[in-house]
Amino acid sequence: MAVRRRGLTGVAAGVAMAVTAGVFAGPAFAGESGGGNGDRHRATQRAMEAAVNDEAPGVTVQVKDRRGAWDSAAGIGDVQRQTPRGAHDHYRIGSISKTFLSTVLLQLVAEGELSLDDTVGRWLPGVVEGNGHDGDRITVRRLLNHTSGIYDVLTDPGAQDTVFTEKFLAHRYDTWTPEQHVAIAMSHKPDFKPGKDWNYSNTNYILAGMIIEKVTGETYADEIRRRIIEPLELSGTSVPPSTEFGLPEPSSRAYMKLSKAPDARAHDVTELNPSMMGASGGMISNSADLNVFNTALLRGKLLPKKQLAEMKKTVPQEEGNDDEGYGLGLVSRTTKCGEVVWGNGGDVHGSTTMMLASENGRHALAANFNSMEGDLYAILNAEFCGK
Numbered sequence: 001m002a003v004r005r006r007g008l009t010g011v012a013a014g015v016a017m018a019v020t021a022g023v024f025a026g027p028a029f030a031g032e033s034g035g036g037n038g039d040r041h042r043a044t045q046r047a048m049e050a051a052v053n054d055e056a057p058g059v060t061v062q063v064k065d066r067r068g069a070w071d072s073a074a075g076i077g078d079v080q081r082q083t084p085r086g087a088h089d090h091y092r093i094g095s096i097s098k099t100f101l102s103t104v105l106l107q108l109v110a111e112g113e114l115s116l117d118d119t120v121g122r123w124l125p126g127v128v129e130g131n132g133h134d135g136d137r138i139t140v141r142r143l144l145n146h147t148s149g150i151y152d153v154l155t156d157p158g159a160q161d162t163v164f165t166e167k168f169l170a171h172r173y174d175t176w177t178p179e180q181h182v183a184i185a186m187s188h189k190p191d192f193k194p195g196k197d198w199n200y201s202n203t204n205y206i207l208a209g210m211i212i213e214k215v216t217g218e219t220y221a222d223e224i225r226r227r228i229i230e231p232l233e234l235s236g237t238s239v240p241p242s243t244e245f246g247l248p249e250p251s252s253r254a255y256m257k258l259s260k261a262p263d264a265r266a267h268d269v270t271e272l273n274p275s276m277m278g279a280s281g282g283m284i285s286n287s288a289d290l291n292v293f294n295t296a297l298l299r300g301k302l303l304p305k306k307q308l309a310e311m312k313k314t315v316p317q318e319e320g321n322d323d324e325g326y327g328l329g330l331v332s333r334t335t336k337c338g339e340v341v342w343g344n345g346g347d348v349h350g351s352t353t354m355m356l357a358s359e360n361g362r363h364a365l366a367a368n369f370n371s372m373e374g375d376l377y378a379i380l381n382a383e384f385c386g387k
Helices: 035-051 094-110 140-144 157-164 178-186 202-216 220-229 287-298 305-311 376-385
Strands: 058-065 068-078 090-092 255-257 266-268 284-286 324-326 331-334 340-348 351-358 364-369
Touching: 035 058, 035 068, 035 376, 058 287, 058 376, 068 287, 090 351, 094 140, 094 202, 094 220, 094 287, 094 305, 094 340, 094 351, 140 202, 178 202, 202 220, 284 287, 287 340, 287 351, 287 364, 340 376, 351 376, 364 376
Parallel strands: none
Antiparallel strands: 058 068, 058 364, 090 284, 255 266, 324 331, 331 340, 340 351, 351 364
16 A cells, blocks of 8 residues: 655744653553444454554544444554543544545546546646656546656655755744645656556646646646535535635644654654645545545545446556555555555654545455554454454
8 A cells, every 4th residue: 555654844833742652551441332343353453552652643434344344543642641542533634635636626527627648738738747747648647546657756865865864843834735736746857658667656646636627727726625525414525715724623742753863753744834845646545534535435435337447447566466456546455364454654744544434345454553653554454354
């Protein structure tokens, strides 16, 4: 699953709380709801508690199946106050935002407003050009499945230095525009010719957001709200504006090391400007809402059969790995016991998230660590395989 450290920022001031490396150690706290459902999820709870450590302070999970919802948490939510992780926390979902965005684009395809075979150049003339990039040779489909070859803005050395080092503390509140993201990407050569390989690129979804705005005349955020958040009544889900830096309550703090030094401290990185990720990863949600969204998507409540089938046409994320495939903003993964599950994952400062469900949507799991670490796959396999 493409769960990566992706995001982008610019230039302002902000100071983060520094936390010593060993302070995450402590007792695991858990809270469960759903009647006696917890008995069926003992392996999941054990995996959650085992995953909590110095690098991964806390985890929150919801499972939905035919017997209802089970909400639980383990570990620490606020290191300074030593309060437990909440079973109903809001958190940043990173690249799971791509699944929301792709769903909107595919709805527009179903409505005849554009085609997956349209070129980027048709909708954004002159935008993808320079250093070998050519938007007239790249289709919308190749943006959504990461086969465009377009350079990822977040592999730019300057962006890496600003976003993933302690310079972030001075730039966390900066506003970035889609045009700035794309300009950085265009200053580099493409990774490969369109369709010749696969490489994860946040620039693809920055451009997808720009196309939605060109097609509809509305912001991608407004379209996500109108087409997905409001119809599904996702009260905990939002596309925050660049003026909104924090998380809604309830929520925990988010932690991340900003240095590779052996004695590096984990900083509180909860507050940031979501425009650093933009359309590629700026959304906020909670586990309950993610399960509602993923279940509705897989059951065909958001897309006609044709477009859902297109979304599930995957390409390998790496040669020789048949356990993971990337579709149009939707990822397939095979569990240890052989079940194929669908959804996505997301990594953003101090937040690592997984949203996966069985193909029919009847068994769904959403989980989040309030750090850049944490063994989400152990939790997935515990829930779906009982170990």
